[in-house]
Amino acid sequence: MKLIDNWKQAWKLKSVQVGAISAFFYALILFSEQFVQVWNIIPQDLKNYIPAQWQEYVGCFVGVAMILARLKKQPELYNVNQFVTVTAGHSNTDPGAVNGKLKESDFVVIIRNALAYYLREAGVTVKTDGIGLQNDPLSSAIKLIKGSNVALEIHMNAAINKAAVGIETISLPKDKKLAQDISKAVQKITGSRLRGDNGWIDQSKSARGKLAFVSNGGLILEVGFISNDDESMLINSKAWLIAKEISKILIEYEGKA
Incomplete structure (x- = not known):
């Protein structure tokens, strides 16, 4: 095989650049599912070593891979x-x-993205308030509730007492059982205690008063206390496992809907 003249400068040719880009996206489409699976099993501690200037690009890449994996299956x-x-x-x-x-x-x-991934893998149609690092305001999140079988928003609790721990899901009384099951799913991974009524907090009895997301029919999960160093570190390291357990609850709920 004879190479073209000045082959070392071929990367400057538009045809070569377009071909390289096409090959990259073709490979991403082919192996997107495998990439996401590998990404899921990488410990969060290792992911934390990604330089800050690269985190946004990695987040976008993972988001695209998740979308392509979903489109394939x-x-x-x-x-x-x-x-x-x-x-x-x-x-x-x-x-x-x-x-x-x-x-x-x-x-x-992190938990939102992981939960959306597991639900989509199970064939559940999911709407989120962003992809990758995107996190839209509450007003956008509320608009997504209408028409959904279940709407779950992920939060972290906080307290002046840094020893405070626990899991709670705030909802209207009609969703008490689902709220308790979601809290128990988190407890299965973190081992933390269930707050309120076996993991459920009735919005009418919440110290926060009426919450717009709950008033519109959604549930708010307080995964744990970010103010507690040990609990926040544990949740961060087990975010994908927590999401997987929650997804099982929602998938079962969807099957009964």
């Missing part, structure tokens, strides 16, 4: 008109509770 297990809403508390402009460098709004995005 869509088992029709459920009615296409049914869907689950999964949102992350607070937003990119509202950090929520903060513990040192840890921000609630960043923390909960």
Whole structure:
């Protein structure tokens, strides 16, 4: 085989550049599912070593891979008109509770993304308030509730007492059983205690008063206390396992809907 003249400069040719880009996306489509699976089993401690300047790009890459993996595999297990809403508390402009460098709004995005992934893998149609590192405001999250079979927003609790721990899911009385099951799913992974009524908090008895997301029919899960160093570290390291257990509850709920 004879190479073209000046083959070392071939990368400058538009045809070569387009071909390389096409090959990259073709490979991403082919192996997106495998990439996501590998990404899921990488410990969070190792992911934390990703340089800050690269985190946004990695988040976008993972988000694209998740979308492509979902497009490749869509088992029709459920009615296409049914869907689950999964949102992350607070937003990119509202950090929520903060513990040192840890921000609630960043923390909960990880669980939201993982939960959405597992639900989609099971064939459940999912709507979220963002992809990757995106975390839209509450007003956007509330709009997603209408028409969904269940809407779950992920939060982290906080307290002045740094020893405070526990899991709770806030909802209207009609969703008491589901709220308790979601809290127990988290407890199965973290071993933390269930707050309120076996993991359920009736919004009418919540110290927070009426919450717009709950008033519109959604459930708010407080995974644990970000103010507690040990609990926040545990949740961060087991975020994908927590999401997987929650997904089992929602998948079963969807099957009965």
